[in-house]
Amino acid sequence: MSKQAIILTVNGVARQALVEPNQTLTSLLRDELGLTGTKHGCGVGDCGCCTVILDGETVNSCLVLAMQAQGREVTTIEGLAKGAELHPLQQAFVDAGAIQCGFCTPGMILSAKALLDHTPQPTREEITKGLSGNLCRCTGYEKIVEAVQDAAGKMSEA
Amino acid sequence: MLLPSFDYYRPQSLPEALSLLGEMGEDARPLAGGTDLLVNLKLKKLAPKVLLDLGGLEELKGNRADDGLVSLGALDTASRLASGGPEVPGLLAMGAGALGSPQVRNRATLGGNLVTARPAADICLPLLALGAKAVLAGPNGEREVALDGYFKGPGYTVKEAGEILTRVILDAPRPGVGGGYQKLGLRQAMEIALVNVAAHLELEDDGKTVALARVALGAVAPFPMLSPGAASALIGKPAQETCFSEAAEAAAAEARPIDDHRGSAAYRRDMVRTLTLRALRQALSQAQGNQEAQA
Numbered sequence A: 001m002s003k004q005a006i007i008l009t010v011n012g013v014a015r016q017a018l019v020e021p022n023q024t025l026t027s028l029l030r031d032e033l034g035l036t037g038t039k040h041g042c043g044v045g046d047c048g049c050c051t052v053i054l055d056g057e058t059v060n061s062c063l064v065l066a067m068q069a070q071g072r073e074v075t076t077i078e079g080l081a082k083g084a085e086l087h088p089l090q091q092a093f094v095d096a097g098a099i100q101c102g103f104c105t106p107g108m109i110l111s112a113k114a115l116l117d118h119t120p121q122p123t124r125e126e127i128t129k130g131l132s133g134n135l136c137r138c139t140g141y142e143k144i145v146e147a148v149q150d151a152a153g154k155m156s157e158a
Numbered sequence B: 001m002l003l004p005s006f007d008y009y010r011p012q013s014l015p016e017a018l019s020l021l022g023e024m025g026e027d028a029r030p031l032a033g034g035t036d037l038l039v040n041l042k043l044k045k046l047a048p049k050v051l052l053d054l055g056g057l058e059e060l061k062g063n064r065a066d067d068g069l070v071s072l073g074a075l076d077t078a079s080r081l082a083s084g085g086p087e088v089p090g091l092l093a094m095g096a097g098a099l100g101s102p103q104v105r106n107r108a109t110l111g112g113n114l115v116t117a118r119p120a121a122d123i124c125l126p127l128l129a130l131g132a133k134a135v136l137a138g139p140n141g142e143r144e145v146a147l148d149g150y151f152k153g154p155g156y157t158v159k160e161a162g163e164i165l166t167r168v169i170l171d172a173p174r175p176g177v178g179g180g181y182q183k184l185g186l187r188q189a190m191e192i193a194l195v196n197v198a199a200h201l202e203l204e205d206d207g208k209t210v211a212l213a214r215v216a217l218g219a220v221a222p223f224p225m226l227s228p229g230a231a232s233a234l235i236g237k238p239a240q241e242t243c244f245s246e247a248a249e250a251a252a253a254e255a256r257p258i259d260d261h262r263g264s265a266a267y268r269r270d271m272v273r274t275l276t277l278r279a280l281r282q283a284l285s286q287a288q289g290n291q292e293a294q295a
């Protein structure tokens, strides 16, 4: 089967791409659309660094076919900042020192965003559950949880 | 990790999907959430020529309640089941909520869980304890199969290659019925259980006597299993610690665990006893709770 054209919305913008049946959504975003904020790690659903938001829900983009994104809406880490102004979660991660190598960060932040979209004032336990599909090998989870708490506070004041 | 090459089809109706599946036979595999299938393709455990995306089939979507029964669509995701709703028994919501991570739950489907049929599958166990039936559609129409008898081995069920699992049918949630779910893993999330137990209790109108009980055990046999001994220790008895302990003993005796790198058989057997007891207590409090709420 040859490449097929698909249309989807990425970070609010309609995009077109030619994709192979065996191409993943990670590969569509990174290789066809140049959005390399989405990381490729384990490839099998364990690490969460490929997390994106698909029609309002987080998914591991390594386990979604590009063709399954036809007609759907994707939010990647590139879609969070408004111009030069970081999203409150991004700012909170920087401020709390919740980023070291940064490889897990896009996925962490998107999981945190999906959590706050549904639960604006999460408990500590809700945060750890909400981030349970994202692994970090450097920072440790303490600062990441602090960053999410901090952002939740700031976002509710705003 | 790369996916091998395959063709991709997205049929728009169940008859179209069944006829494609009929034409292509073993070369084609249905694709639901992909959380098992795409992993197996990447690990080169499977190499189908065609993936048949079920995502467009309305017949497999949505939940319906009718005449004391509910029918749940095979494409229901674990997230959706975990968030409950009037048609979803509490026990099923608990199991679905214990599966994987949020990202996995947002994709993983009920149908995929039943067809993959892992010995510790978090959606299979509650459905088995709830006495659910699977609806299998094939070239010659539909058949209903009770889950007790549906599982044959790890990844192996009575479903034939040309069949698609469309829905499951079970009793609607009602007062005096409760469930308990206990899952033990090495990590708190993202993990197939070391041992898991689903318990279902139905009380008589007196709110004390067990009218019906089923205890399903995971990871202690080649497929999710019911413990008949646990059920008979409970049925007709007053729902309290004495018969819960007997049921837990019976479940531990009937479990057929093996030693592996994650835990020994003896440890697993002990855990079956402990988790069965906890699941029964949880089921009782749920059953009494919703009976009172009704009264």
Ligand SMILES: Cc1cc2nc3c(=O)[nH]c(=O)nc-3n(C[C@H](O)[C@H](O)[C@H](O)COP(=O)(O)OP(=O)(O)OC[C@H]3O[C@@H](n4cnc5c(N)ncnc54)[C@H](O)[C@@H]3O)c2cc1C
Residues within 6 Å of the ligand: A044, A045, A046, B029, B030, B031, B032, B033, B034, B035, B036, B037, B038, B039, B054, B074, B098, B099, B100, B101, B104, B107, B108, B109, B110, B111, B112, B113, B114, B115, B116, B118, B120, B121, B122, B123, B163, B164, B165, B166, B190, B191, B192, B193
């Ligand atoms: C990181 C990770 C963690 C996980 N943790 C757990 C866990 O804790 N507990 C657990 O139980 N599982 C777990 N799983 C396994 C998996 O998520 C579940 O088994 C899930 O329910 C599979 O559903 P799916 O829709 O993704 O199936 P798919 O991968 O799409 O399909 C699985 C199989 O079923 C077939 N199939 C799917 N739907 C149908 C249908 N309607 N009719 C006929 N055939 C069909 C496919 O052809 C394929 O063979 C995990 C997976 C990952 C990647």
Ligand code: FES
Residues within 6 Å of the ligand: A039, A040, A041, A042, A043, A044, A045, A046, A047, A048, A049, A050, A051, A060, A061, A062, A063
């Ligand atoms: S790369 Fe997708 S979960 Fe690890």
Ligand code: FES
Residues within 6 Å of the ligand: A098, A099, A100, A101, A102, A103, A104, A105, A135, A136, A137, A138, A139
């Ligand atoms: S900061 Fe390096 S993996 Fe999390």
